[in-house]
Amino acid sequence: MSLLASNSSFYATFKSLGALYAFIFFGLFLDSYIIVNLTENAQLFANISMLTGFAITFWQVNSRVREQMIYAVLIAIVGEYLFSIVLGMYTYRLGNVPHYVPPGHALVYVGVLYFSKASSIIKNRKKIEKFFTIFIIIYATAFLVFTNDVFGFVMTAATLLILRNKPRERLFYLTMYITVAYLEIIGTNYLCWKWPSTAWGVFDFLPSFNPPSGISFFYFGLDLGTLWLYKKRHKIAWLRMKNIRKIRFNNSISSN
Numbered sequence: 001m002s003l004l005a006s007n008s009s010f011y012a013t014f015k016s017l018g019a020l021y022a023f024i025f026f027g028l029f030l031d032s033y034i035i036v037n038l039t040e041n042a043q044l045f046a047n048i049s050m051l052t053g054f055a056i057t058f059w060q061v062n063s064r065v066r067e068q069m070i071y072a073v074l075i076a077i078v079g080e081y082l083f084s085i086v087l088g089m090y091t092y093r094l095g096n097v098p099h100y101v102p103p104g105h106a107l108v109y110v111g112v113l114y115f116s117k118a119s120s121i122i123k124n125r126k127k128i129e130k131f132f133t134i135f136i137i138i139y140a141t142a143f144l145v146f147t148n149d150v151f152g153f154v155m156t157a158a159t160l161l162i163l164r165n166k167p168r169e170r171l172f173y174l175t176m177y178i179t180v181a182y183l184e185i186i187g188t189n190y191l192c193w194k195w196p197s198t199a200w201g202v203f204d205f206l207p208s209f210n211p212p213s214g215i216s217f218f219y220f221g222l223d224l225g226t227l228w229l230y231k232k233r234h235k236i237a238w239l240r241m242k243n244i245r246k247i248r249f250n251n252s253i254s255s256n
Contacts, residue, residue, distance in 0.1 A: 031098065143209055
């Protein structure tokens with residue numbers, strides 16, 4: 001059964017986000033403090049796991065998504081070295097950028113993309129968006145109240161404000177927010193990386209938690225950059241796909 005054409009929301013979620021979340025849990029476990037206590041090659045095992053998962057996914061998706069995966073990896077390499085090594089926004093366990101991280105960004109992008117494009121999910125888009133929005137507000141507010149995560153709350157508020165005027169992209173980015181929140185909680189609890197107590201460890205007026213709740217705000221740059229590079233490479237095809245998507249989106253709104 002095709003994931004995108006499936007009439008079951010449960011099946012579409014299980015095949016996209018379910019598989020992605022399970023892989024994140026397992027892949028980051030290989031670089032966790034638990035495995036570090038057993039072997040010095042923890043990060044090597046995580047790298048091998050990620051490259052295997054990336055290769056399998058790359059083989060299964062269509063040529064358009066493959067190209068976007070490559071762009072995502074390239075942008076992630078630049079972004080990771082800029083934000084982690086140069087700006088010190090967060091720090092990985094060994095003070096480096098693990099090889100599994102850039103392709104990991106690409107897998108997150110693909111998992112969220114396929115979930116948000118599945119026909120069964122699109123049919124229930126309004127309900128899912130409402131549920132995700134309520135969840136995100138509660139999540140960020142809880143982090144603010146119980147952990148003084150001002151930085152994360154500000155980024156969450158900025159994300160929701162921007163998405164108010166982005167109806168076609170809203171489901172994708174709400175899903176990305178929740179996915180990144182899950183990834184960050186797993187990664188920081190495994191001690192794969194850590195965030196400072198203030199934004200960038202510099203801005204004292206923006207206290208932060210480890211991890212900050214709304215850090216997906218910075219992931220959106222990768223998503224936008226990936227689409228921008230693809231659009232520049234395929235202007236005619238992108239315009240055609242955009243018109244088709246607009247028609248489908250309008251039909252979904254009228255049917256709801």
